[in-house]
Amino acid sequence: MTATGTWDQDTFAAAVGEAVLAPSIHNSQPWRFRRTVHGIEVRVDRDRVLPVCDPDGRAARVSCGAAATNLALALAVTGRPAACAAGPGVVRLAPDEARAATPLERRLHRQIPLRHTNRAPFVQARVDPGVLARLAEAVAAGGGWLDFAGDEATLAVLASLTRQADARLAADPRYVAELRAWSRSADLAVEGVGRSAAGAAPHPEELMPRRDFGGPDLAVTHDPTRSPAVAVFGVHGDHAADEVRAGLVLQHLLLLAADLGLSTAMYSQPIEVPAVREQLRRAVHRLFDPQLVLRFGYAPATGATNRRPVADVMEVDPALTAGRAG
Numbered sequence: 059m060t061a062t063g064t065w066d067q068d069t070f071a072a073a074v075g076e077a078v079l080a081p082s083i084h085n086s087q088p089w090r091f092r093r094t095v096h097g098i099e100v101r102v103d104r105d106r107v108l109p110v111c112d113p114d115g116r117a118a119r120v121s122c123g124a125a126a127t128n129l130a131l132a133l134a135v136t137g138r139p140a141a142c143a144a145g146p147g148v149v150r151l152a153p154d155e156a157r158a159a160t161p162l163e164r165r166l167h168r169q170i171p172l173r174h175t176n177r178a179p180f181v182q183a184r185v186d187p188g189v190l191a192r193l194a195e196a197v198a199a200g201g202g203w204l205d206f207a208g209d210e211a212t213l214a215v216l217a218s219l220t221r222q223a224d225a226r227l228a229a230d231p232r233y234v235a236e237l238r239a240w241s242r243s244a245d246l247a248v249e250g251v252g253r254s255a256a257g258a259a260p261h262p263e264e265l266m267p268r269r270d271f272g273g274p275d276l277a278v279t280h281d282p283t284r285s286p287a288v289a290v291f292g293v294h295g296d297h298a299a300d301e302v303r304a305g306l307v308l309q310h311l312l313l314l315a316a317d318l319g320l321s322t323a324m325y326s327q328p329i330e331v332p333a334v335r336e337q338l339r340r341a342v343h344r345l346f347d348p349q350l351v352l353r354f355g356y357a358p359a360t361g362a363t364n365r366r367p368v369a370d371v372m373e374v375d376p377a378l379t380a381g382r383a384g
């Protein structure tokens with residue numbers, strides 16, 4: 059700890075190393091972490107907001123919220139937890155009263171390096187409804203909602219909206235160029251989605267059209283996206299600070315799903331086309347905009363994506379470097 063009772067530089071650096079393992083749109087890692095006299099701030103890095111698929115920075119804000127959840131868990135297991143406050147484009151973490159991490163915090167923390175977005179074919183096994191209920195309850199406890207498609211008709215609506223959005227986006231050459239720029243043919247790149255994480259190229263027949271990160275064409279024996287556990291996720295609000303909050307809740311959900319042995323695939327195409335997003339909102343009878351469509355199931359482990367060096371995303375308030383506060 060420092061003289062002001064906040065986290066020291068080593069604790070900060072170690073926690074940022076875990077924070078950056080959060081998901082982000084196209085693995086763009088649109089975040090910066092600043093150690094201040096009051097604690098730590100996670101802010102959107104505007105230079106890394108994707109101009110075509112995320113013109114308003116919504117997905118970047120969700121990504122920052124997700125990173126802040128990892129950061130908070132990393133701090134919690136040191137015995138010096140953080141209180142998180144979400145604002146538009148920022149999460150501020152201030153030291154909370156010292157205490158031992160809870161068993162749940164420890165379990166979620168263990169999943170941080172193990173969780174990956176999975177674009178591989180899911181096995182055709184049903185997820186126990188009790189497990190899905192636990193996910194939805196956790197989201198509700200965090201201030202969000204997770205609405206599973208409870209029947210084939212609803213699933214067909216969600217699939218159709220995802221397909222419509224995907225087709226509209228794919229018709230825009232700027233969108234295609236941006237997606238190509240973040241799809242990497244090697245696995246070594248420190249940003250973007252590499253070959254082993256990309257999964258196979260989307261098949262025209264698949265129910266939930268996956269985003270095409272340039273994976274190879276593979277002979278398909280069953281629909282790789284055929285999984286009944288498809289859900290729409292959001293929070294009770296859709297302003298900039300709510301989007302950051304959505305990221306906080308989303309990462310908690312993803313880590314809990316991983317802890318329960320589930321793989322997760324994410325779909326933001328229907329969120330990125332405003333008219334489709336509105337239809338999606340109506341389809342799930344929600345007041346506020348949805349933030350993501352998710353698919354849960356069981357799948358073999360998938361390739362991971364890499365991250366930029368933590369030194370590239372960390373900064374320290376000059377008041378601290380001047381040595382005034384340790």
Ligand SMILES: Cc1cc2nc3c(=O)[nH]c(=O)nc-3n(C[C@H](O)[C@H](O)[C@H](O)COP(=O)(O)O)c2cc1C
Pocket residue numbers: 079080081082083084085086117118120121124173174175176177250251255268269324325326327350362363
């Ligand atoms: C807001 C948001 C939207 C995303 N949308 C998609 C998507 O539409 N399709 C997809 O395959 N992955 C999507 N992802 C997952 C990212 O591509 C993934 O998090 C990133 O490549 C890093 O990989 P990882 O999750 O395995 O760590 C999304 C992630 C976030 C945070």
